[in-house]
Amino acid sequence: MRLQVKKWNLSNHSDYEKQCGQYCYKIVKTLLNFLKFLKNENDNFNSIIEGKDRQIAELQAKLTSLYSNEHKPNEFDSLRKLITESNTAVINELRSQFLDFHNNGEIKPPYDSLKRCQNESTEYNTKVNESKGGETYIESPYPNSCVPFGNSSKQYKINVAGAGSFHVLCDAHTAGPGWITILRRADGKVDFDRDWNAYRNGFGSLNGDFFIGLEKLHYITKSQPYELYVHLKQLNGQTIHARYGEFAISNEKEKYNLIKLDLYSGTAGDYLKTSKHTGFSTKNKVNIQYAKKFNGGWWFNDYTKSNLNGKYVADNNLVGMFWGDLKILNLVKMLIRPKV
Template identity: 30%
Template structure:
């Protein structure tokens, strides 16, 4: 199939040949008129009908009543020369005219080729749009796959921790037995850790009515032996969860993490516990809030908070206001307002009373500002890090 470039070149040649033919016809006509004028200007020269043998086969002698032969002897040589020139021009005209007719004969086929190429180009453009749309859909699917991969890696890491624990217990049965019987981080040994970092590590504890549970123990802060039950640092774990998740616990033990309300109750109820909160504001200011008394009630009382004895350098006490409040989640409204669920409005799980009077929201959205963010004492004091932990009161 000819290309657009070939068809364009052919069209240009046809136009050029047409111009040449027109020029030859003009030259012949001018030569005949010139001969007629010269004949009239000479004595003894007269006009006669053209000899058809001198004409181009495509011309009619009756249409050109101009003499092609002069009877004047004196003009014989000029006549013969003119005759030869006209014969050459007539032959060239015949060739060009024949070529012109062949080109015109091909015009329909060439027009068909152009239409076919145009249709093909339109089809290719549509296919290109379809391919682009499929590529965008693939990018979206790959993005979703990345999120799934993160969840799978988290599960794999949890399985690895459990596997390491089993291997440790098989290799060191005495140490493993001691580790399992412990009910808090007090007195745990580093060699029994499932994983370690700069501040502590992951350990297995035997929590009453729950069983063997992985917890994070902090050994470096203020004498150590802290059991960490909440941490916000990366913003990669969603804390806008339902009641079941908050009871069971979720997150990464060494990252964003919530231990679980039932474990909190079993480890603090009936014991003399103190609690500490470490915070870093968006402006990089480090705050400490410490409470000499901390306890969480049972499930039958919706894990009511019992906290008192504040001390620290934070901008006021942002937690005692929530004392004696039951825990609420987005699907479990236990706050003091019957018409509003503060957990839904503030997008977190917390011990809410009156939404507008709340003085902290440490389980809010780390990536948001205002009341739905993570803040202490006022939504004006936004945080980029928080960690809540308890231990036996010293």
């Protein structure tokens, strides 16, 4: 079928205006509006791509800095989170916009650009993973604290950079949600008069009395700022507590020194402060005489006024656990939680 095209008579200008107004106005206006719409959408797309390129450049610069300097593990985690969120947001936005074009305007979405964004996301995430200690870091499905478990007081598995994955006892009833139990004394069935290796690795059972272990405790408190809560229950049922807004210990080379212990509040008395900046001692390492005298490992020095790893006793005449002048304790818990 041949199209019948009406010939325009341009000999008279007024006739031309009349013919154009009669036949072209609606078509031309619609076409111009559509072209204007396409231009705006194209500008928006280019703006998004430019923003994406800037984000990639900034992340690449930060990644280079991380390669050349030592950073805490949580900085790598923050970078990974930033990369993932930014790429996901851009990809989703582009996909939504251009699928709309495809459905409504018969315009092919730029799948190549989307694919490039996805590839860059994978590439940079891989580089960040491999930059941890020169070794490949595999993203763990477990959180690094008890905070995500909310009001649940059960055993859960967490993953802490440097220490790997392990089970902990979360406590949401004693002082609110999100606490990791690092020490529990409830029945005296576990012997706490142990050597250095035992305290380094931890001992006991999460179902009863236990100590989490100095090595795990070091990496946990190194990963992010932590606070400490000491819960003490006396034979008469009365409970008291000591809370410290800052708590951390150093590594084994530094004898798990109590390097942070500040911002005390509570009803039990500030009897741990005398152990600040003191290394941990057991019956075979560091201040051996004190560990033997008090029957357990602790941050002992000449001025120590507490020891929650001593014998579980019910007699004031025996040397057992103590917190200041309080020597008979029915229940002891030490809890830590990321500082808000």
